[in-house]
Amino acid sequence: MGDNILEVEALKAYYQMSYFGVNREVRAVDGITMNVKRREVYGIAGESSSGKTSFIKVLAAAIRPPLRVIAGSATYDFGGKPTDVTVATPAEIDAIRWRHLSYIMQGSMSTLNPVRRIGRIFEDFAARPLGLSGSAFRQRVVEHLGHLKLPPSVLNAYPHELSGGMRQRVTIGLATVGKPDFIIADEPTTALDVVVQKDVLSLIKNLQTEMGSSIVFVTHDMSVHANIADRIGIIYAGRLVEEAPTRALFTAPKHPYSAHLVASLPRIGDTTQRPALEGRPPSLAAPPAGCRFHPRCPLAIDKCKTEAPPLLAVGPDHRSACWRAADVEPLVPGHGRVGVTA
Amino acid sequence: MSALLEVADVGKRFQMGGILGRQEVRAVDEVSFAIAADKPEIFTIIGESGSGKTTLARMILGLERPSSGRILFRGEPVHHENKADRLKFMANVQPVFQNPFEAFNPLKRVDRYLQSTARRYLGARDKAAIEAAMDGALQKVGLSLAEIAGRFPHELSGGQLQRVAIARALIPNPPLLIADEPVSMVDASLRMAIVNLLKALRDDFGVSVIYITHDLATAYYISDRLIIMQKGRVVEMGPARAVLDNPEHPYSQLLKASVLSADDAGAGNLKPANELLQFSNDRLSRADASRLEERADGRRVRV
Amino acid sequence: MFAVLRDLIRYNAEFTIGLILVGIVAIFAALSFFSPVDPTQIYLAIPDQPPSAQYWFGTNSRGQDLFWQLSAAFKNSLIFGITVAVLSRIISIAVGLAAGYLGGWVDRVLMFINDIFVAVPIFPILVLFYFVLRNHMDSFTMALIMACFGWPFDARLIRSVALGLKHREFTRHAVFAGMSTRKVLLEEHLPYVMPIVFSTFMNNMLWSIGMEVTLAVLGFTNINNPTIGTVLYWANSHSAMVVGVWWWVLIPVILIVITFVGLFLLAVSMNEYIDPRSRLRRMGA
Numbered sequence: 001m002g003d004n005i006l007e008v009e010a011l012k013a014y015y016q017m018s019y020f021g022v023n024r025e026v027r028a029v030d031g032i033t034m035n036v037k038r039r040e041v042y043g044i045a046g047e048s049s050s051g052k053t054s055f056i057k058v059l060a061a062a063i064r065p066p067l068r069v070i071a072g073s074a075t076y077d078f079g080g081k082p083t084d085v086t087v088a089t090p091a092e093i094d095a096i097r098w099r100h101l102s103y104i105m106q107g108s109m110s111t112l113n114p115v116r117r118i119g120r121i122f123e124d125f126a127a128r129p130l131g132l133s134g135s136a137f138r139q140r141v142v143e144h145l146g147h148l149k150l151p152p153s154v155l156n157a158y159p160h161e162l163s164g165g166m167r168q169r170v171t172i173g174l175a176t177v178g179k180p181d182f183i184i185a186d187e188p189t190t191a192l193d194v195v196v197q198k199d200v201l202s203l204i205k206n207l208q209t210e211m212g213s214s215i216v217f218v219t220h221d222m223s224v225h226a227n228i229a230d231r232i233g234i235i236y237a238g239r240l241v242e243e244a245p246t247r248a249l250f251t252a253p254k255h256p257y258s259a260h261l262v263a264s265l266p267r268i269g270d271t272t273q274r275p276a277l278e279g280r281p282p283s284l285a286a287p288p289a290g291c292r293f294h295p296r297c298p299l300a301i302d303k304c305k306t307e308a309p310p311l312l313a314v315g316p317d318h319r320s321a322c323w324r325a326a327d328v329e330p331l332v333p334g335h336g337r338v339g340v341t342a
Numbered sequence: 343m344s345a346l347l348e349v350a351d352v353g354k355r356f357q358m359g360g361i362l363g364r365q366e367v368r369a370v371d372e373v374s375f376a377i378a379a380d381k382p383e384i385f386t387i388i389g390e391s392g393s394g395k396t397t398l399a400r401m402i403l404g405l406e407r408p409s410s411g412r413i414l415f416r417g418e419p420v421h422h423e424n425k426a427d428r429l430k431f432m433a434n435v436q437p438v439f440q441n442p443f444e445a446f447n448p449l450k451r452v453d454r455y456l457q458s459t460a461r462r463y464l465g466a467r468d469k470a471a472i473e474a475a476m477d478g479a480l481q482k483v484g485l486s487l488a489e490i491a492g493r494f495p496h497e498l499s500g501g502q503l504q505r506v507a508i509a510r511a512l513i514p515n516p517p518l519l520i521a522d523e524p525v526s527m528v529d530a531s532l533r534m535a536i537v538n539l540l541k542a543l544r545d546d547f548g549v550s551v552i553y554i555t556h557d558l559a560t561a562y563y564i565s566d567r568l569i570i571m572q573k574g575r576v577v578e579m580g581p582a583r584a585v586l587d588n589p590e591h592p593y594s595q596l597l598k599a600s601v602l603s604a605d606d607a608g609a610g611n612l613k614p615a616n617e618l619l620q621f622s623n624d625r626l627s628r629a630d631a632s633r634l635e636e637r638a639d640g641r642r643v644r645v
Numbered sequence: 646m647f648a649v650l651r652d653l654i655r656y657n658a659e660f661t662i663g664l665i666l667v668g669i670v671a672i673f674a675a676l677s678f679f680s681p682v683d684p685t686q687i688y689l690a691i692p693d694q695p696p697s698a699q700y701w702f703g704t705n706s707r708g709q710d711l712f713w714q715l716s717a718a719f720k721n722s723l724i725f726g727i728t729v730a731v732l733s734r735i736i737s738i739a740v741g742l743a744a745g746y747l748g749g750w751v752d753r754v755l756m757f758i759n760d761i762f763v764a765v766p767i768f769p770i771l772v773l774f775y776f777v778l779r780n781h782m783d784s785f786t787m788a789l790i791m792a793c794f795g796w797p798f799d800a801r802l803i804r805s806v807a808l809g810l811k812h813r814e815f816t817r818h819a820v821f822a823g824m825s826t827r828k829v830l831l832e833e834h835l836p837y838v839m840p841i842v843f844s845t846f847m848n849n850m851l852w853s854i855g856m857e858v859t860l861a862v863l864g865f866t867n868i869n870n871p872t873i874g875t876v877l878y879w880a881n882s883h884s885a886m887v888v889g890v891w892w893w894v895l896i897p898v899i900l901i902v903i904t905f906v907g908l909f910l911l912a913v914s915m916n917e918y919i920d921p922r923s924r925l926r927r928m929g930a
Contacts (some may be wrong), residue, residue, distance in 0.1 A: 047529040164391070193390035194556060194600040195619070200601075200611035220529055223559075226607040247608030264534045265604050266559040268586055274563065277533030280499030429823065437821055449836045450769060455822040462823025574734040 003216045004077065005182055006059070011072035011086075013058050015066075025283045028054035028067070030238035033311065036182075041208060041215045043246070045222060045261065047281050053186070056218055057182055058099040059091045060103050060184050061085040067073035076101065078181050098129035102180035104204075106187045112159040113172050118170055119155035126177050130186030144177045147210070148203060159310045165196035169203065176207055183208070183215045190219060201228055209259045222261050226250060231317070237292035239312055244318040254298050254320035254328050291323070299324045343480035346379040346550060347402065347435075352409035354397050355573075370394040370401070370461070371574040372411070377518070379416070382548040384540060386565035386582060388555060394574035395554050399522045402552065403437055404428065415518075433463040436511035438521035438540075438551075442528065446495040452503070453491050456480075456510050463514035479509040482514055482547060483539060500528055501535050508539060512549070519543070522554045537564055558601050564584045570594050572622070575629055580641025590643045592621035653914065660914035666907030670900065674723050677716035684717035688808045693890050703892040706883040715897055718871040719904070725784050725857060725872065726850035732792035733849055734842055737800040742830045742838065744800070745807025746816075755787070756804070767856070770794070775865045782867055787860075791853050799845045801840045810834050847912030848885040851905055858901070873901055 010033050015026040026053040036042045046052040054067060058074055069086040075216045076083045078100040083092055088230045112121055122141050127133055132140055148169045159167055165211040175183060176338055185204065189197040208215050217228055225232050225244060226255065233243040234257060242255035253259040264274050282288055288295055296306040303323050310323040322328065354370040359373045377385055389395040391529040400406045402413055404420040413420045415435060422428040440447040446452050453476065460475040469509050477487040490498065490506055498506070500639075504524070511519055521540065525533040543549040555561055561568055563584060568592065569579035578591040589595045598614035625632070625644070634642040653660045682689055688708035696703040702711035744755040774790055775782050810816060810833070819829050854873065861865050861874020868875050876897050880886075885893040 043550035047531060112613075194558075195390065195596060196613060198602065198615045200598045202614055205610065205612050221602075222530060223602040223604050226604040227610055227612055228604045230608075245608065250604055250607035260529055262604065264530060266534070266563040267603065267605065268559055268562045268598065268601060271563055273584070274534045276501075276537070276538055277537075278501075280501065282527075432821060432823070437817070439814045439818055441814060445818045447815040447819070447836075450832070454832075455818060457820040458819070458824050502723075507818065510818075570865050 002242075003037055005037040005038045006074065006216075007322070008032055008034050008074045008078055009072050011055075011058065011074055013054055013063070013067055014070050015067050017052070024285060027238050027287065028284055029058065029285075030284075032235075032238075032240045033072075034233055034240060034243060036214050036216060038181075038214055039208075039251060040214050041205070041217055041228055041230045042158055042237060043227055043232040044218045044224040045220060045232060046215060046235035047220060048270070049281060049284065051284060052218055052235045055235065056184050056186055056216065058086065059103070059216060060104070061088065061097070068253070069226075091272060094129075097125060098178040098180065100181045102178065102183050103173040104175040104185040104188045106190065112167065114156075114159055116302045117155065118159065118162075120158055121159075122174060122177065123173055131330060141173075141177060145173055145192045147207060148173050158169070164192060164240075165200060168192060168196075168200055172204060174202070176211070176213075179211050179213075181213055183213050185215055187219050189224065190221065197224075204228070222265055222285075234241040234261070237287050238284055239292060239308075239321065240319075241293065242320045244315070244320075248318055249317065252315075253297070254318065255293075256299050256324075256327040256328055257293050257324045259328050265309050343412070344379045345376045346416065347377040347419075347552075348414040348570075349373055349375050349398075349402070349411075350414070352398070352413055353409045353410040354394070354401060354406065357411045365461050366637050368574050369397040373398060373571075373576055374411075374581065375569060377550050377552075379517070382496065382544050382550045383566040384544055384551045384553050386561045386568035387571060388554060388558065388561055389567055389571035390556055390597075392573065393571040393573055396522060398571075399437075399520050399552070401434060403520055404431060420594045421430070429462065429579070433514035434512070434516050434638070435518045435520060436516045438508055438511060438519055438524045440523050440527050442500050442507060443495070444502060444527075445507045448495050450494075450508075451494055452498065452506050453487075454497055456506070456513060459510055459513045474525070475513055476509075480511045482507045482512055482543070501532050504532070504536050505539065507545075508536075508597060510544075512547075517548075517550060517552045519549055521551055523556070524553075526555070526557070526558060533560070540564060558586060558597060569596065573626060573629075575644065576634065576642075577625075577644045578641060579634075580637070580639065584639050585641050590637070590641070592618055592625055596622045656852050656915050659910045663907045663910030663914060666903050667911060668907075670719060670904045670907065671723065673716055673900070674719035675712065677720045680713045680717060682710060682713050684714050685869060687718035693854065693888075695897075696892055698843075702896050703890075705879065705893045706885065706888070706890060707879060711893065711896060712756070714871055715876060718873050718876045718897070719900065721784060721871060722857060722873040723856050723904075725788050726786070726854045728788040729791045729795055730846045730849040733799070734796035736792065737796035737803055737845075738835070738838065738842060740796065741800040742807050742834055743804025745804040746826070746830060746834065746916065748811070759797045759800055762794060765794070767791070767794040768859075771860055772865050775860070780867055780869075784867075784870060784872070786855070787866065788853075791856065795849050795853060799841070799849070802841055804844070806838050807834055808840065812838055832853055844912045847908045851908050851912075854904070873897060908924075 005256050010031055011029055012031055013029040017024045024139055032055060044052050057063060057067060063069055073086050076085065076096065078096060085093065089171060114150055127137050130137065141155065145152060145154065150166065150169055150173065154162065154166065154170065162170065172188065189200050192200060203225065220227065225247045229246050231243065231245050232249045234255065237259050242249065242253065242258045247257060250262050255263055260275065260277050264276065266274055277296055282292055290306045291304040291309050294300040297304065299325065309321045309323045311319045314320045314325050343345045345363050352370060352373045353368065356367045356369055358367050377383065387395045387398060397406065401408050402420065405423050415431065420431060422431055433473065446455065456476045458473055460472045464475055466472045466475055473487060480486055480490065485505055495503060525536050528536065537560050540551050541551065544551060553565060565582040567580065568582045568585060569576050571577065572593045578585055578589060578594045585594065586598065596615055596618040599618055623641065632644050635645045636642055654664065678863055689705045690708050690710050692698065692704055692706050692708045694700050696702040700710055700712065702715060703711055706858040717869040740755050740759065771790060778786065816829060816833060821831050857872060858874040858877065861868065861872055861878050862881060866874065868878055
């Protein structure tokens with residue numbers, strides 16, 4: 001695996017349900033191939049119900065029915081024997097969790113048990129995986145909180161006594177105290193105010209640089225991706241539609257959907273009319289044939305309605321799944337328009 | 343200039359805490375502004391959580407009473423004890439809700455909200471009049487009654503739902519809409535559709551909108567004037583473009599500096615503006631002795 | 646509604662079994678409308694006859710045909726249970742929804758009353774009523790008294806749901822659409838508490854029928870009115886098991902067990918109630 005810490009190969013994960021005699025299959029992750037390099041921040045963007053949450057559930061080895069992995073693999077390489085989380089036993093998952101693989105959750109209030117002090121929460125979660133106890137563990141935690149600009153006194157506080165930003169830093173601390181090699185961050189700053197958001201983001205970035213970890217960063221906010229991600233993967237209706245280095249994705253997107261996401265971002269200092277995308281995201285239970293974006297796509301041709309485009313290289317490190325990738329116009333800064341020619 | 347809405351020295355205090363250690367929190371402190379009746383505009387209130395922006399919105403909607411000052415709509419106080427007066431006021435000032443998926447009861451058809459509105463505010467009795475009112479309002483937001491009649495919320499997309507919700511608010515032809523964070527809960531592709539719709543309502547139908555948000559970028563994009571609030575106080579107000587292009591108060595500068603810009607894509611500009619944070623906290627600690635000062639370009643800044 | 650029922654029967658075994666059991670008892674009880682004998686009269690048949698082709702359930706020591714006696718008893722008990730359940734549901738819905746939605750002093754007053762009813766023990770109160778009213782204590786009076794005690798727990802349950810609904814955006818939307826408080830409660834909030842209402846309806850019937858049996862066995866009701874409880878009361882006072890008239894006790898007990906198990910299964914499966922097909926559609930979203 002060498003350079004890659006995570007390799008995802010043609011991953012398909014469906015929700016399979018049987019309810020009142022009707023079998024239903026929701027194809028939440030439908031053939032995603034990607035990899036994450038060591039020391040890289042990989043941003044995943046997508047709308048709600050695009051399947052991005054299911055995708056990271058698989059990555060976090062939290063695959064529980066009705067979600068099932070149908071095909072493919074997601075393999076981590078933490079130096080020892082590679083672990084494919086789609087087939088790993090609970091014991092193998094336990095062995096990598098917290099020390100190698102960790103997860104920063106969205107709602108800091110619901111993650112932290114409201115009736116336990118922060119110190120106890122750290123013990124509950126992290127003491128066993130780290131193999132430390134008593135004062136050694138406490139010392140490690142205090143030292144780690146120092147990195148997060150949190151005083152040791154927070155260990156004696158209850159979650160509700162902390163501000164939203166502090167709580168989110170505590171959850172980040174909880175996820176990173178084991179100095180994991182791979183961190184999955186699921187909308188970690190969405191609920192925060194702008195000032196605090198930037199602060200927390202820079203904290204995550206600093207920690208990542210210091211520890212040399214890789215991060216998969218999930219958010220629907222493209223401006224967050226612009227500033228934290230090294231590479232970005234855009235997910236639409238269960239499929240990866242474009243993947244590119246951050247700069248390239250923002251300046252020269254090669255998929256109409258990502259072009260739209262970039263073009264619709266409002267900027268201070270620019271009042272040109274921003275386009276809105278018509279239509280709705282497709283149902284994952286009955287996705288449209290061919291390219292799943294074609295009903296909303298300004299560039300759609302007949303081929304798009306029948307044949308699903310493969311994810312092909314369109315530039316260095318840049319892949320796009322669009323039959324007309326060459327016709328997606330690069331965005332001219334200041335002229336917010338969907339990249340459309342003719 | 344006759345004022346559509348006049349907010350004069352409005353303050354709101356809450357009592358916090360139990361029997362011991364009662365604390366008074368000033369959620370909103372001496373806020374004043376006016377919206378003209380003859381010139382529709384999008385007036386933005388910017389603030390973070392705890393800035394008092396939502397409390398201010400609730401007071402304008404008459405859901406809460408100011409502790410001091412007064413809010414007048416067309417010269418009359420907005421808080422009505424009398425049910426008939428309250429209904430008359432609600433016909434003129436309508437809210438736009440935060441989350442389109444939450445604004446409709448999932449067990450009920452969406453058109454019943456429109457029917458109820460037409461019946462209660464317009465006094466429409468017969469079916470034809472009600473349907474005409476519904477269709478008229480839906481046309482304004484680019485929908486038609488045929489598209490949504492008899493539909494349940496889960497059969498419509500988020501964008502359609504938000505437009506139905508706004509159409510519902512438009513049925514009594516209100517001159518003023520209060521939109522409290524109408525885009526904070528929606529996906530990027532939907533966000534601009536809603537923001538553009540608010541703009542169209544102002545330009546095409548002469549509806550004024552009070553747009554409450556924490557997002558400076560959309561505020562810049564659609565608003566005519568804005569106020570920036572910090573812990574219940576207005577720190578800077580004035581023409582939106584002038585203020586956001588060159589914010590003067592340290593807190594406004596801090597907010598602007600904290601906005602993540604896509605222009606920095608790939609460069610990873612995440613350096614927190616600690617100096618500005620320091621300045622703005624300094625200002626906050628001396629805020630009791632401060633006041634708003636007029637500037638040449640029409641803005642007012644707290645000094 | 647019929648489609649919901651059909652889906653529940655087809656895919657929910659508990660519901661189907663419950664429905665069959667309760668159906669058997671209900672049909673049996675309904676037969677009493679065609680009863681050839683007056684169930685309150687005694688010595689109309691030869692006493693102490695075991696079950697036979699002529700007397701399916703045998704006869705008791707008071708010379709009554711147990712088949713028609715029990716049929717009337719189950720009719721009365723089921724009507725009693727339904728009356729209590731309906732009345733107490735109405736009270737608990739009204740109190741729960743109003744307290745949850747209106748809040749403030751309305752909530753405090755209603756919940757204060759609620760807690761008093763939770764705290765007051767119902768059994769001594771019923772006995773007290775019996776001592777005062779004696780034979781004026783008919784089924785309906787008792788149903789009224791029990792309905793007054795059968796609502797507070799469920800009202801709290803409904804209130805907790807209503808509290809959550811109050812802060813949902815669609816409630817505010819309804820208010821700004823000009824809907825009256827009554828309309829908001831009945832049309833917006835009531836559908837959300839209906840599953841609770843249905844499942845507690847069954848539980849409440851179980852509770853009230855059980856309570857009636859207890860009171861009757863001890864002789865604290867109008868013992869001349871045939872109910873499940875009074876049948877057992879007479880069996881006990883005639884020492885039915887001792888003299889070998891076992892069918893007088895065994896048959897009603899079997900029927901009671903069928904009724905209770907049936908109602909219990911219905912109560913459990915009612916949790917699935919909210920229109921299953923709309924849930925299906927939501928699943929795909």
